[in-house]
Amino acid sequence: MQTTMPRKRLIPTWIPTLLVAIAVYLLVAYAKQTDRISVYWHQVIQLAGLTAITGLGLNLIYGFNGQFSLGHVGFYAIGAYGSALITKDLLTKWSGTNVGALAWMIAGQIGLVLVLMLIGRLRVGQIRKGLAARLETLIKPHEAWVFTTLVTLILVAFALALGVGFVWLAQKPLAAGLGSLITKLPEVAAQNVIFVLALLNGGTLAALVAYLIGLPLLRLGSDYFGIATLGFAIMMYTGLQNSDLIIPTMKGARGMVGIPRWTTWGWVFGVLVVLVIAMRNMLYSSHGRAIVSVREDEIAAKMMGIDVAQSKALAFAIGGFFAGVAGGLYAHLYGFLHPSSFSMVKGFDPLIIIVFGGLGSMTGTIVASALFALIIEGLRVLLPQGFEDWRFVIYPVLLLLIMLLRPQGLLGTNEWGWLRPPIPPMKGVPVSSKPSTARAESGEGGA
Numbered sequence: 001m002q003t004t005m006p007r008k009r010l011i012p013t014w015i016p017t018l019l020v021a022i023a024v025y026l027l028v029a030y031a032k033q034t035d036r037i038s039v040y041w042h043q044v045i046q047l048a049g050l051t052a053i054t055g056l057g058l059n060l061i062y063g064f065n066g067q068f069s070l071g072h073v074g075f076y077a078i079g080a081y082g083s084a085l086i087t088k089d090l091l092t093k094w095s096g097t098n099v100g101a102l103a104w105m106i107a108g109q110i111g112l113v114l115v116l117m118l119i120g121r122l123r124v125g126q127i128r129k130g131l132a133a134r135l136e137t138l139i140k141p142h143e144a145w146v147f148t149t150l151v152t153l154i155l156v157a158f159a160l161a162l163g164v165g166f167v168w169l170a171q172k173p174l175a176a177g178l179g180s181l182i183t184k185l186p187e188v189a190a191q192n193v194i195f196v197l198a199l200l201n202g203g204t205l206a207a208l209v210a211y212l213i214g215l216p217l218l219r220l221g222s223d224y225f226g227i228a229t230l231g232f233a234i235m236m237y238t239g240l241q242n243s244d245l246i247i248p249t250m251k252g253a254r255g256m257v258g259i260p261r262w263t264t265w266g267w268v269f270g271v272l273v274v275l276v277i278a279m280r281n282m283l284y285s286s287h288g289r290a291i292v293s294v295r296e297d298e299i300a301a302k303m304m305g306i307d308v309a310q311s312k313a314l315a316f317a318i319g320g321f322f323a324g325v326a327g328g329l330y331a332h333l334y335g336f337l338h339p340s341s342f343s344m345v346k347g348f349d350p351l352i353i354i355v356f357g358g359l360g361s362m363t364g365t366i367v368a369s370a371l372f373a374l375i376i377e378g379l380r381v382l383l384p385q386g387f388e389d390w391r392f393v394i395y396p397v398l399l400l401l402i403m404l405l406r407p408q409g410l411l412g413t414n415e416w417g418w419l420r421p422p423i424p425p426m427k428g429v430p431v432s433s434k435p436s437t438a439r440a441e442s443g444e445g446g447a
Contacts, residue, residue, distance in 0.1 A: 016417050020417070050333070054072065058323070071230055073343075074237075074347075079203055081240070082328070086201060086202075088256075088259055091260060107171040115163035198328060204321065207318065252339075361414060367410060
């Protein structure tokens with residue numbers, strides 16, 4: 001008779017993780033409610049949460065996928081300005097209606113997706129290669145290149161024309177529908193709906209831009225890819241400086257004002273929890289393991305049938321989405337945006353955080369984000385008046401010490417609690433119910 005070994009019962013990992021998350025949320029909320037922390041420190045804690053969100057996005061790109069990106073702050077800026085335009089429109093009607101910016105943004109993103117789908121359906125790449133192969137047998141190679149490029153541009157222009165037409169036709173009914181919906185809701189409910197839509201649109205817009213620039217740039221090697229993304233961040237910064245030439249309400253180098261301050265500790269914590277859950281489940285799925293395999297060995301991943309280009313683009317787009325959502329929360333935390341908040345120097349902060357916490361560790365990114373914000377702002381308070389800028393000397397020294405003593409970061413690739421990789425379910429192992437009889441029978445057989 002065969003029985004199975006009883007499975008050892010352990011406390012599920014999500015229980016301590018949930019308890020810690022609830023404790024952190026209640027502790028900060030209680031401290032703010034009872035004035036045990038000032039408004040300034042409350043904003044610092046919220047900024048730490050935003051930093052954790054954008055750091056998780058960059059960790060997905062660099063820590064888990066192995067793509068060295070220096071342009072993450074560009075996606076942060078896209079999410080910040082994109083969401084701010086939507087919520088400011090609700091209050092000031094700068095676009096002509098209170099949902100005009102939202103309607104244009106939704107229609108524009110749907111139109112862009114349709115253009116990408118149409119280009120894929122037309123198989124522009126295959127047409128270009130096939131046409132080039134045929135023409136090279138008839139004319140000179142450089143003449144064939146000119147002709148195939150012209151045909152490619154015509155096909156892309158056709159797809160773009162259809163996309164622009166769709167956006168133009170879809171914007172008005174979208175604005176009418178959203179406007180009627182908002183007017184029927186109570187004021188508080190309408191603000192919350194617009195805020196959620198603004199955050200989502202800021203994130204999806206950043207993800208689409210990341211996907212588009214990733215298509216050509218992800219063919220580059222890691223170092224060259226980093227330089228190219230740094231160029232993208234500089235382009236975004238320069239564009240924001242002159243953005244008032246296109247959209248006057250953005251104010252360009254003067255800074256965008258009139259943004260409602262709707263970001264609260266509940267919003268920051270809730271968004272962080274949702275994105276952490278999504279990232280954790282995605283990483284331990286088949287798509288996530290494909291993303292990690294590209295980091296480990298790109299050639300081996302390709303030999304195993306993994307679409308390396310698609311995995312890179314997916315990681316880059318999701319990382320951009322995280323940064324865009326964090327940027328949207330940042331815009332509504334302070335109610336003011338200036339291009340200097342998204343400069344090249346600021347772009348190194350999330351990179352420092354993920355290296356400090358450990359590349360490939362979600363737990364390390366969250367812990368390092370909290371420490372980074374508390375150290376930077378804590379030194380501002382602790383240092384004597386007039387010496388506040390010395391914090392930018394002290395914390396790099398601390399980072400150097402950590403890198404020398406622990407090069408893999410605080411947690412390396414380790415995770416805590418529910419963020420650790422799930423353990424596969426144990427299958428029953430057959431065990432004889434009469435071990436003595438079994439041994440006797442085996443002894444007789446041997447004799």
